[in-house]
Amino acid sequence: MRLLRVAAVVGGTTLLSGRLAAAQSTSCKSPKAIGSASDAEALAKGCSIIEGDLTISAGASGDDGIRLDGIKNITGGISIQDCPERCAGLTAGTISSSTLETVEGDIQISDVGGLHSLLFPALRDVHGSITLENLADLTSLDLGSLRSVNESFVLASAPELANLTAPPKGFDIAGDPARVRIWDVGLGSVDPFLVASSNAHTRDISVSRIPNIVYAELATSNGGTVRIEGNGHLTLGLGNFRNVSSSGGNGAGGQMLMPAHIETLNVSGLSAVRWSSSSDGNAQKRPGEYYTLGTLSVHDSALLTSLPMLWEGIGRLDIAHNDALAELAFPRDPDAARAVASSLRKIAVRDNPRLELEALSEDGKWNGTVETASWIWPTEDLETLVLSGVVHDTFFRPLEKIHGLTTSSSPNPAKPRVLDDFELTSTVPEFHCGTIDQMRMHGVFVGNYSCNGNSVDMVPPGSGSGAFRTRGEAFVGARNMFVVGVCVWSGMLGWGWFG
């Protein structure tokens, strides 16, 4: 009875707005688990604020679904309570609220059969995490107004889920790193999870086992570890990272473009990579400009034929086990090429049977977005260089030229040298380790060395190896200084101003 009276009051206020409605919002203590549609309706009509957790029984029944229209704010979380005995699942089918805006705890809706729709179209802020997992019957999910979540967003094992409503420009996840994990869902697009509405937080993303997806646009501009395991037919869209600029404090009133950076981008199961320019502002930008990667790993992509690497800088490359890959393409624009060439530190290109590493082709190729070259030799010292596959003698010509081996008999300070590991295995029958061994002897490959399984020693200049080691240390020092230089440099580069 009390509940009904309250309901009448709340009903009377719904037509009012602003201060008055807020002043009359009704708060209720958290109820025991909701077991039926009528429980839910009575509660929701009477309470615009739930103080504490809202729990729904996994066996909740009712033809109209669990409708929580009227509730705007839950100060705890939302969760599903196990059936006391084995039950038939949520016969109500739907959990929804057209009014719920804020949940101050976690939303954890997991391990419930029978739930086919989960609709919170007005939900904006979740101060806890969202976990939606093991929902075998879920087909529709509406989080169309979602603005912020805390720590993590998990959507998993909902193989029937095909109908998603989510903000196209993404939502923010607080946390360092913030986590997004999506796997085993029936969706045809996961793009709303691959973009953040702000770059305030570093986002770790893991996406795997999405059988129906053919295109994914990775538009996050501040990534930690981003793993995308495609289904073999996935085209990955890159470059269109979101504009998260704020108008900066410069007198010209210019627009500040934020750089994009992903610490590790680890992708597999791709069939193509497609670049587009970030659509920010009116400045005509090259795809990949202002976009750097700590590590790029592209592996086990059986249908991928070409990999355009147009990032502004990549620290480590690991390209392995891509059966059809025939081309690694770098930007041909001299500034872009210089940026990539000076940032590479670790390179592993392994077991891509169609990829021929040979003399650079001098002709640029135009592919609609950018002119590309086939390979760029780094300009600074590398830590590791591991190559296996179809490697031709000609591939090393530029390096031989730089180091001028025919005349020098001491380690040539010309860069790049390989300081830690050099490992080369060529499947080309005519390949000879001769010149590579020469470079090793002259100190171009300073650490571990192996060419087609054989090692040779460096020839120490002068009387002993002591002098050589001293030089090595000097180089390590120089390298560290260079790293500092790069930070400053990329910092400046990343914060360009456009009028």
Ligand SMILES: *[C@@H]1O[C@H](CO)[C@@H](O)[C@H](O)[C@H]1NC(C)=O
């Ligand atoms: C939700 O209700 C709590 C308790 O009344 C209040 O502290 C909080 O500010 C409310 N949140 C919103 C977004 O209205």
Ligand SMILES: *[C@@H]1O[C@H](CO)[C@@H](O)[C@H](O)[C@H]1NC(C)=O
């Ligand atoms: C997010 O969660 C962390 C710990 O789980 C907590 O310390 C922090 O206050 C939360 N942030 C917000 C905005 O609720």
Ligand SMILES: *[C@@H]1O[C@H](CO)[C@@H](O)[C@H](O)[C@H]1NC(C)=O
């Ligand atoms: C998808 O879900 C929305 C609710 O968010 C609904 O209006 C729409 O009818 C659903 N579409 C399909 C095809 O089920």
Ligand SMILES: *[C@@H]1O[C@H](CO)[C@@H](O)[C@H](O)[C@H]1NC(C)=O
């Ligand atoms: C990339 O992910 C695979 C698993 O899919 C893992 O084995 C590999 O170590 C990762 N590579 C990098 C560079 O993180």
Ligand SMILES: *[C@@H]1O[C@H](CO)[C@@H](O)[C@H](O)[C@H]1NC(C)=O
């Ligand atoms: C980028 O952000 C600025 C400042 O907020 C805004 O004026 C501009 O329209 C945005 N551009 C795009 C393409 O969203």
Ligand SMILES: *[C@@H]1O[C@H](CO)[C@@H](O)[C@H](O)[C@H]1NC(C)=O
């Ligand atoms: C360029 O286009 C050709 C033909 O469409 C394609 O085969 C090749 O893989 C593309 N290369 C790059 C770098 O995108």
Ligand SMILES: *[C@@H]1O[C@H](CO)[C@@H](O)[C@H](O)[C@H]1NC(C)=O
């Ligand atoms: C040489 O290889 C060994 C074994 O892989 C490794 O432990 C060592 O650190 C390497 N040395 C250098 C200088 O990288």
